[in-house]
Amino acid sequence: MSTPTLRSIDRRLSNDVDRLQAVLEGAPEYSLVVEGRLPPSNAAIELLDALPPGKDHSDKYVYEVVHEAEAVGCLEMVRGYPDTDIAFIGLLLFREGYQGRGFGPQVLRLAEAIGTGWRCRALRIAALDTNPRAFAFWEREGFIELLRKPAMDFAGHAIVMERALPDARKI
Template sequence: MELLRLTSVNPSHILWLEEVVLAAPAYSWLTEGRAPDPADAPEILRVCPPGIGEDDKFVLAVLEGEELLGCVDLVRGYPDEQTAYLGLLLLKESWQGRGIGSELVQRLIEMAANWGCTAMRLGVIETNLPALHFWTRHGFQQVDSKRIAGFSGDTLVMNRAISCP
């Protein structure tokens, strides 16, 4: 499995993200109560947490050979320098349930550890029960809850400690 960093200046990268978003409709239905929209793709590349620039935001295509499996949005140093924030891990539905997500979690934890991070944080919309179970199985624990406009439920903030190499 290869991880390829995507940028907004490459039009084919936006098309790849559109392909992933449209091939995972359950995610949009569970988190926002609506069908996926191709306009969601550029948002993945554009939206950054406060104080985070392009150098610390990693939108990655997940590839197996020429096949696009999914995408990841990982931010270095948010909300603090010791934490990596996982904004999105989305696989096409045809690739879900094959262990790829679990393999990705390990790869992303290694990446964050190599940055010197000691924790990984993410948010799960409470209506997305499959994702909540997935992250809990991978050692993430809820530390907070907040309401974010546009989502069908509260965002459950989850953390997991990671060890540096």
């Protein structure tokens, strides 16, 4: 199996937005579990526009996960959130037909390289307690639970998890 690659999504290009929308719509179960609804027709724009407190678009990166020339997933990362030495993964999602095929760990290695390039010491995520499959993935990948808190605009609570980047000790 070939390794997936990442391609940066440009919000100004309608084709990029359309492909991201297709990925989000290709994972309806995820939307139902975390938001209690199917992805709306503007889900891609919502994802591209959403920013954590104190961050702007220069800190946010959304990538299309490409496998054999097809958009199979997406990765959203924020540089320096919530602390300057943290790379935050806001979303790692695959179309349902591509889930469970080993792409998650492969894309996580790409995310590690990005975080290391940003000179961050760790990756952080927030899995929702309504999505036990995602929580299990992050746990298998060595992420440690830091805390649980209410998740605004989502069903359930956020489980904040973190894992040190492999090269963090060298920085």
